[in-house]
Amino acid sequence: MAGGAPQPHKVMGVADLAMFYVVTGVSLRWIATAAAFGPSSIVVWVGALLCFYLPFVLAIVELSSRYPQEGGLYIWTREAFGPYIGFMAGWSYFTSNLPYFPSVLYFDAGNAIYIGGTSWLHLRGNPVFFMGFALTALAFITAVNIVGMRFGRWLHNLGAVGMWGPALIVILLGAAAWWQFGSATHFTPASFVPVFDIQHMIMWAAIAFALSGAETASFMSGEIKDPRRTIPRALPIAGVVIVSCYIIGTFAVLLAMPSSEVNTLQGLIQAGAVAAEKVGAGWIVVPLALLITLGNLGAASGFLSCAARIPFAVGIDRLLPPVFAKVHPKWGTPYVAILVQGGLGAVLCILGQAGTGVKGAYDVLVSMGIIAAFLPFALVFLAVIRLQGRPSDVGLTRLPGGRVTSTVFACIGLVTTLTALVLAAFPAPDEPNKLLAVIKIFGLTAILLGSGTLVYFLGQRAARKAA
Template sequence: MDNELKRTLGVSDAVMVGLGAMVGAGIFAALAPAAGAAGGGVLAALALAAVVAYCNAHSSARLAARYPSSGGTYVYGRERLGPFWGYLAGWGFVVGKTASCAAMALTAGAYLWPGREHEVAVAAVVGLTAAGCGGVQKSARVARLIVAAVLGVLAAVVAACLASGAAGAGRLDGGAWGGPAGLLQGAGLLFFAFAGYARITTLGEEVRDPGRTIPRAVPLALGIALLVYAAVAVAALAVLGAGALAGSSAPLADAVRAAGRPGLVPVVRVGAALAALGSLLALVLGVSRTTLAMARDGHLPRALAAVHPRHQVPHHAELAVGAVVAVLAATADLRGAIGFSSFGVLAYYAIANTSAWTLGSDVKGRAVAAVGLSGCVLLACALPLASTLAGAAVLALGALVYGIRSRLRSGT
């Protein structure tokens, strides 16, 4: 068929796509606001976010092995729970992650050219959309290069902070904890940093031997990201403490400066920009594949389901997503996108865990799905009120659109 994708990605490719999304979204964007919410409990919040992410990853990997097609939880919810729940998952993912794409583009712009971040962001969106249209293998190669560079920068940050005489000036206990509510809110914000492994499952139709590849790639990407996050968080806390970390707009640059290595600041700025670009690339891939799946089912214009005959990518979907993201990047201030995106992704994974619960009588699988579902609901409710209200309004709008279209189709 002319709208089917080609399976070209192996385990290492899939891991790099997932890492590209997680590392860029997490360390440079979510650590400071999480420290502001959780205070000295930021490391505990990181651990809690990781537990919920693991449960979601386990459930998603089981589902992806059963349903190896593009769309992720949109497909799983549709197949296991019914068309409405699949649609709602896809709606939340596309809207929330489109905003995240713009936020990552603006992050890159702010680091590369402060004061002209909108122009840089638009250029980044155009360039990476073109890379995505060139084929998923090309995107995976770009992601691999970006991840390697970013991990090198983060290793330098950790080494500089822990080896400096300033280590210990901050406190690893971070000072006062934010209490249970602050811990949960911090975990909800840090969950944003772990959401990148969803890119692996949304690319399920382009993965070789998905029954084996996806269950291996998802926990590998998640485990590597957790180790990186923990090392960087400990290093930043060691020199800054939670208070200074929470108040910083560029926490890793401030950390190396406090560690007595100001020469590393430009390197960190470039690393942050690369991380954001890697995240943007992976996000565009994931959103376009969910758009493709929804277009195939008629929930979005069917023209978006077209697959390029040569490059074997959903080029119409990628161009449409790129165009919307470019407009947002040119016009919007999306500093609140982390909380909004976290709410949408937590709702997305709540549906994934519910879908995984229905797979069978596997005791471990059901237990993990139950913990994941409970964690998603708890963290979503603990997010800042504005994020919760905005996310709930977007989901309600999606449900309303679905209801109206269903009534029009039935003629009632």
């Protein structure tokens, strides 16, 4: 960036960053997804922690200490494999967030219904309400991110409270209901054994995806105070909160209601409402719904904030039009990239809904998001392996054992990621029009990724002409 150009403001310390990781690392919708498959999902959470989350965090810490500049996995894969692979990794991650926004905001809409008590429950299957809520919320968080992290970080911090707060409330309600009336789910040793059929294995991919988020802040290193020291300090703090919320939250939902009754779009608030009614605390449902709504808004805002830094970094490299590299003269944010990200997310919201119901749209958007995100995650693990033989100008942050330890964990993470990629391609078992779902998943994903190759080569040609 030109020396006289405005620079992003470094405003995030360890506490802000830990809260940012929590709000992007915890998504309450995955608690409902896991609980719908019964007690065996708790074991799958532990497996995902060991086989994906831990290797992923170690990879992020090492790569962000090697390349602390803004751009995250785009920079890491570019340095490991060259500009084309780096661009496609960044593009794939960027496009993974396009279906993410409508999917998480659809989930948010399903929970926001409970803010109105019983008078709003008739909206539960109304696609106009869900789409309208998602588009309005997307416009709001886009505006917040243009104003910048000096304001946006407070939405992220409030969003973090809106993530662990509801999880804690449901945990307490579930425990109270269990204490007074017993568990709604019959727990036996056999019920914790994972089921190896396609319906359950598709859920495994979603649970692994739920534990992503450690990569987010590295895209915004230019807005973090001393990122080489701050990121390794914030990640373990956030990791304890994230994993605890997921595992204990899933257990609490199953205490409150049987897995067969859990709705993946409204499972957490649904469990909270059932448990609250049992213990005579029905009044808590409205504030619980409000917290969940706020938490998901914060999460969507956090991902919009980090994902928009990819076209910003690529614009600096002149592989996208230079306008993407512009920062706002007053707020110091990559406002063009943020506007494009928000606008494309709105388009995906409308396309995902076409020809299906609310749940069908949600499932397609989730599958698209998992596939487009896990492709660059696989490249992150490959980058760790590839870069082990390359000397670093700075001291690397990694576990004792050096190259051997890093390579072993990267291989474990890579195998898990590739497995999740395959499983995410299957349509949901309860999808009535499986062919349409598959066409949407593969067709929209192919369009998003294919357009990346086109943009790259057009950018290369434009850069050569400008040279």
